[in-house]
Amino acid sequence: MDKHIAVLAGDGIGPEVMEQALRVLSAIAEKFGHRFSTTTALVGGAAYDKYETHLPEETKSICRSSDAILFGSVGGPVGDMNNPKWKNCEANSILSLRKTFSFNVNYRPVKVIPELEYLCPLKKEVIERGVDILFLRELLGDCYFGEHRTFNAENGVRTATDLITYDEEQIASIAEVAFRAAQKRRGKVTSVDKANVLDASKLWRAVVREVALGYPDVTLEDMLVDNCAMQIVRDPSQFDVVVTGNMFGDILTDAAAVLPGSLGLLASASMNREGFGLYEPPGGSAQDIAGTGTANPVAQILCVALMLRHSFALETEACAIESAVETTLKEGYRTRDIARSGEDNQKIVDTRGMSERILEHLLAITVPSTAACS
């Protein structure tokens, strides 16, 4: 396979972890006989220094002529947000890319590795039932894109409204993605809505049920968002694929993000209807640790696995990366964010040390291996 990838490392720890992810990508190319060429492009504060904009035309054009985008993270120190270099940096970079490429589905896998259960805030017996969920969040609809209005009502009281809008094509599109994903996983879709109150949710539920008819091998369950929030904490093992709208997805995925225990372990993907995707860790630029060499590269490396799976249909290669990461973590290799004081078996490593070990495992895996893809 011959593919071209736009690499937007961004700010803070972005370039540090991206360097390690690209080493993993090269190892995959060599091991499996693919050609992956890359073009780096500036985004965020790094772009602002040169172009006085967070998302230059040149960067968009490089993305347009690529098969996928690998994105690091953007943003400045939390206390420096009024500096023009950092002001609205995230919105100008990521939200603009989402708009430019009409990314309509966000994938957010959330998994707890048993050896890292001490990082998970849930009880041991709950985690032991297994936490392995794929969240799919619709990205282009809901109240984020409807009309926003603040006005003085006739009685003089200040009033604000945000309009929730979904059409059936938007819902059917993400529902198809959810059912296809469930077919490759454990065969269950939980569709989350607020159909007891909202018309947009009633339409959501009806359309998801219609789409389900085309997937008799997948079980569909409808769940109200308030119940879902409780169930994620009470018993996350019940979920396989969770599909939901933009706002519910925003909130539920952030709640679920605490389950693995560090932002350094999570990857995400945003895809459009043509299958073009952007792959990024959901965490930010972690300016508090940038330059210290301690950032966890696992999230960015898992983004490479997601890209291989969802953009290039290279399931075996994606599984090989996930398996190498899991083995490394099971052996006790820990960056600072996932270390546990008093643990005998752990080996504290820096950013490069973690990826070195992952690379060793990757090269040792016998092909084909789907060890991590249960």
Ligand code: NAD
């Ligand atoms: P953050 O996500 O950057 O960091 C939160 C905490 O998680 C920090 O303690 C950080 O050290 C830790 N962390 C994050 N990724 C890590 C990794 N790979 N390894 C080890 N530890 C890791 O959030 P923040 O500090 O609130 O924001 C910093 C900047 O990032 C801000 O400018 C914010 O706007 C921006 N931001 C960008 C994105 C993005 O690019 N998608 C997302 C969120 C925040």
